[in-house]
Structures are given as structure tokens and as C-alpha cells.
Amino acid sequence: MSWIDIPDGSPFGAENLPLGVFRHGDEEPRVGAAIGDQIIDLAPVASAQMLDGAQLFAEPTLNAFLALGRPAWRATRNWLLDLVRNENDRDAVEPHLIPQSAVTMQLPFEVGDYVDFYASEQHASNLGRLFRPDSEPLLPNWKHLPVGYHGRAGTIVASGTDIVRPSGQRKAPDAAAPTFGPSQRLDIEVELGYVVGTPSTLGKPVSVEDFAEHVYGVVVVNDWSARDLQAWEYVPLGPFLGKSFATSISPWVVSLDALAPSAVPLPAQDPPVLPYLDGPNLTNFDITFEVRLNGHLVSSPPYRDIYWSPAQMLAHMTVNGASVRTGDLYASGTVSGPEKNQRGSFIELSWAGREPLIVDGKEHTFLEDGDEVTISAWAAGADGSRIGLGEVTGTVVPASAAAKREGQHARQHDGSLDRS
Known part of the structure; x- marks a missing residue:
């Protein structure tokens, strides 16, 4: 060719x-x-x-x-x-x-706004079982709207950028008070990111039919997460410091036109969605991710069965009149499949640390300093070929000296242990 x-x-x-x-x-x-x-x-x-x-x-x-x-x-x-x-x-x-x-x-585009969704039913169900074992895995709103939150565009970094271990407040379940220090439960999230090209008008929602008029293409996303910081801070307003310290994206933006051969119908949604989220031509992409920890394959999450389509995410993001701008990025949220080796985060792969992975003869739960994570992805072409999305890589480096000193001071002050 x-x-x-x-x-x-x-x-x-x-x-x-x-x-x-x-x-x-x-x-x-x-x-x-x-x-x-x-x-x-x-x-x-x-x-x-x-x-x-x-x-x-x-x-x-x-x-x-x-x-x-x-x-x-x-x-x-x-x-x-x-x-x-x-x-x-x-x-x-x-x-x-x-x-x-x-x-x-380099970072391929200057990011305007960043929105992170929660569109994988398998991932949302896994976290529900971990955190709410005595309740239904999915919260009541989950199948009625694409759940999401606004992130920090300024901390989106190019592939290859080192990831400094974040510090913040953590509180162990049996502790009387929180402590401050480097995250002990640093994690990844395997995601697909959508890159907005054509802006929309403030006050005018984008319909599901107009998705391809506004979105140019996709990148591979690793939305790094500090699970212990997040667990303590997220009630009642949701993710904050546990998510805002770094999000890595791949360097190549693959156009929707190049991905067209990999389009697949959106799986059935039950209950039926509201009219602004409905449409006759809703599709996903037949994409497979591969996650490597220090060069070793640990997971292969599939994207094709993700519950919410990218067109529905964009429609919901703008249905209140919010506009999108050139360079905006919105991501799918963690992509996970039904099998253990298809989970898109280490909190799922290790089942919150209770079931360590064995990688190169060593037990792993959450990320350690020096760990390198590479996420690659490819889409299935109509003729059996592969449409590559490239890869995104990051290496964890120790928390800053200032953060470590602050954590030591906090522990000396209140006598608490540095636990997570």
C-alpha cells in the first residue's frame, strides 16, 4: 500500500x-x-x-x-x-x-479542559464490590448517565515524563486521625482519551449525532491515581488530589477516520437511556490495551464492550450548556474486562492489595518507586489488520524531599504511624 x-x-x-x-x-x-x-x-x-x-x-x-x-x-x-x-x-x-x-x-496538543468519565461497567462493578461489599456494586445513577468529573488539564504530561509519587493526607481504617506523607497505594488507570478539535457554543449542547464533527481522534491515557489519598478525600465532592497530580497521554493522535474500520455497535443499554443520550448509530471501537509493568505483560483490557459510547459522553458533558474548546480532552475512565487479566488498574488486579500479582518472581500490589508502566493499544481493522494507537510510558520516582520532611514532621507531631 x-x-x-x-x-x-x-x-x-x-x-x-x-x-x-x-x-x-x-x-x-x-x-x-x-x-x-x-x-x-x-x-x-x-x-x-x-x-x-x-x-x-x-x-x-x-x-x-x-x-x-x-x-x-x-x-x-x-x-x-x-x-x-x-x-x-x-x-x-x-x-x-x-x-x-x-x-x-512532545505533548501533541495544548490541553484546554480535561474530563474523566467512569464508563466501564466491569471497572465500576469491581470497585463497588471492593468498597461496598454489602450493597449493589453500581450506584443508582450509573446506568442512567455517564458519570464523570473535571480534572486538572495542567497536569497532563507527555509519555515518558517521570511521575513523582504524590503526597497528601491518608487515613487508615483503624486510625483515629489522618497522617501526611507519600502515597502508599499509587495506581494506574488504563483509559482511552478523546481529543476535541472543533469548539462548541456556550449554551448549546452537542448532540450524539454531532460527535464526529467535534472530536478529531484518540490517544492512550494513563490516569495515575493515589488510592489512599482518594479514599480519604473523595467524600462528599469526589476525586481531588488523589487524581490531579499527573495524567500521561501517548504522543500520537489517531484520527476517527483511521479508526473507522474498528467501529462496533454499542452494547445494549438497560434501562433505556433518556432521549438526549439515544441515537441510531452509537458505536464503540474494538480496541485492546496491553499493560506492562517493568516490561512484563500483566493485563489486556478490552474496550469494545464499554458501556457508554464516546458520543454519549460528549452529549452528557455539554447537555447543561457547557461548551467544549479546541484541545479539550475527555477520557473513558478505567477500562476493564470480565477476566482477571483484563483489569485496567492495580487496585483491581491485586483486589485492593489482598491478592498480589506475581511479576518476574516478585509480589506486586500497588506501584513502587522505580516501577515503569507502559500501556499500548491497537484497534482491530476490518481485514484483520491492526491499527496501532502507540503507547504511553511513565516511571515512578520518589516523593519530593519537602513532602517527605513534612510527612515526618506530621508523624512526630501526632505520634501516628505512617500506614495506608
């Missing part, structure tokens, strides 16, 4: 062509498209071909391109497909192919 050599097993085939932002040596960051193990440096190619909007590929983020809207997105994809398929374009493109190994990938 392409004159460009694509190694076997590459996530970035000639039909994918995700966009990202890279830095080559001391040069300024700019936009490129991934194919095989290389990057097409789009700015010089587009300029040489006098493409409308060519200057946008010299920008340090994708935001200006994302703001153009769906007609421009589709025209750009068609141009890219022609570039990699047409042998006549070899002389124009080949001098501007750069090995991915020679660049540093």
Missing part, C-alpha cells in the same frame, strides 16, 4: 498516519505524521506542495490544525494517503523522513 518501507508488526501502517509533535535535535517542535518507524516532517512537504494551511504544520502543537474542523481534517488525511501511496511523491517526501528513534516526542 505504500512506497515507504514499513517493518512487520509496526503499529503505524499506511492507513493510520497519526499526527504528533516532535523535536529533532535543537530544532523547534513541529507536526509530523507517523508511518512505520519513521516520521514525515509535514511542514516542508506541505510548503513545497503549496498546501493550504501548510504553516500550521510548523506549529509546536496540533491546536491550530485541530481548530480547522472536519472538512480540513479529512482533506489532510486524503493528502497524506496520497503522499504515502503515490510513487510519484517519493522525491518530495523521502528527504523529509526522520527515524522516530532520532526525535523527542
Whole structure:
């Protein structure tokens, strides 16, 4: 399908062509498209071909391109497909192919707002069984609306960024008072993130039918979580410091058009949803994630059966009149499947620490300093091929010295133990 050599097993085939932002040596960051193990440096190619909007590929983020809207997105994809398929374009493109190994990938877009949903029934049920063993796993509202919360856009970081262990208040169930110190239950959350391109108008909800007019594509998300901080703080207003310290995203944004072959019908929803969440063409994507802890595969969560579709998430997020802006990111929440090896967080994989995983001969529950987590994902194409989403990686580093000193002072002051 392409004159460009694509190694076997590459996530970035000639039909994918995700966009990202890279830095080559001391040069300024700019936009490129991934194919095989290389990057097409789009700015010089587009300029040489006098493409409308060519200057946008010299920008340090994708935001200006994302703001153009769906007609421009589709025209750009068609141009890219022609570039990699047409042998006549070899002389124009080949001098501007750069090995991915020679660049540093950047955060692909400047994030406006960030919303995190809770859309996986398996994940929500698992946490319900852990935290409310004597009650129904799902709360009464869960199947009537996509539950979510607003996160911190300023702490969304590029893949490869080290994750400093967060500190805060924790309270052990048998403790009389909280203590302060580094989180002892640091966790991951495997998620799919949706990248907004076209903004909406304040006061005008986005319908489920208009999802693809506003969302350009997807990234892989690791929404790091401090479970002990979260457990103490979240009543009554929900996640705060236990979730806001870091969220990592993959460097390549895969377009909805590239993902189209992986679309699958949304599973049946019971009870029926309200009209603003209903529609005749609601779909999910047939995506499989792979979670590796220090290089070892520990889980493979499936996305295709997630309960709430991305169109429903966007419709609910705006139904009160809230607007979306270019660069907004909303994520699915933790993706988990029915099997133990399909769970998308360590709180589920270790069943809140009671059932440690054995990884490379060692017991693991929550994350330790020095642990590296890599989440990759691929979508199933109609012909059995794979559409790669790339990967997101982060390594846990110790809490800051200041936070450690504060925790030691707090324990000396109240005589409590540093427990979680």
C-alpha cells in the first residue's frame, strides 16, 4: 500500500498516519505524521506542495490544525494517503523522513479542559464490590448517565515524563486521625482519551449525532491515581488530589477516520437511556490495551464492550450548556474486562492489595518507586489488520524531599504511624 518501507508488526501502517509533535535535535517542535518507524516532517512537504494551511504544520502543537474542523481534517488525511501511496511523491517526501528513534516526542496538543468519565461497567462493578461489599456494586445513577468529573488539564504530561509519587493526607481504617506523607497505594488507570478539535457554543449542547464533527481522534491515557489519598478525600465532592497530580497521554493522535474500520455497535443499554443520550448509530471501537509493568505483560483490557459510547459522553458533558474548546480532552475512565487479566488498574488486579500479582518472581500490589508502566493499544481493522494507537510510558520516582520532611514532621507531631 505504500512506497515507504514499513517493518512487520509496526503499529503505524499506511492507513493510520497519526499526527504528533516532535523535536529533532535543537530544532523547534513541529507536526509530523507517523508511518512505520519513521516520521514525515509535514511542514516542508506541505510548503513545497503549496498546501493550504501548510504553516500550521510548523506549529509546536496540533491546536491550530485541530481548530480547522472536519472538512480540513479529512482533506489532510486524503493528502497524506496520497503522499504515502503515490510513487510519484517519493522525491518530495523521502528527504523529509526522520527515524522516530532520532526525535523527542512532545505533548501533541495544548490541553484546554480535561474530563474523566467512569464508563466501564466491569471497572465500576469491581470497585463497588471492593468498597461496598454489602450493597449493589453500581450506584443508582450509573446506568442512567455517564458519570464523570473535571480534572486538572495542567497536569497532563507527555509519555515518558517521570511521575513523582504524590503526597497528601491518608487515613487508615483503624486510625483515629489522618497522617501526611507519600502515597502508599499509587495506581494506574488504563483509559482511552478523546481529543476535541472543533469548539462548541456556550449554551448549546452537542448532540450524539454531532460527535464526529467535534472530536478529531484518540490517544492512550494513563490516569495515575493515589488510592489512599482518594479514599480519604473523595467524600462528599469526589476525586481531588488523589487524581490531579499527573495524567500521561501517548504522543500520537489517531484520527476517527483511521479508526473507522474498528467501529462496533454499542452494547445494549438497560434501562433505556433518556432521549438526549439515544441515537441510531452509537458505536464503540474494538480496541485492546496491553499493560506492562517493568516490561512484563500483566493485563489486556478490552474496550469494545464499554458501556457508554464516546458520543454519549460528549452529549452528557455539554447537555447543561457547557461548551467544549479546541484541545479539550475527555477520557473513558478505567477500562476493564470480565477476566482477571483484563483489569485496567492495580487496585483491581491485586483486589485492593489482598491478592498480589506475581511479576518476574516478585509480589506486586500497588506501584513502587522505580516501577515503569507502559500501556499500548491497537484497534482491530476490518481485514484483520491492526491499527496501532502507540503507547504511553511513565516511571515512578520518589516523593519530593519537602513532602517527605513534612510527612515526618506530621508523624512526630501526632505520634501516628505512617500506614495506608
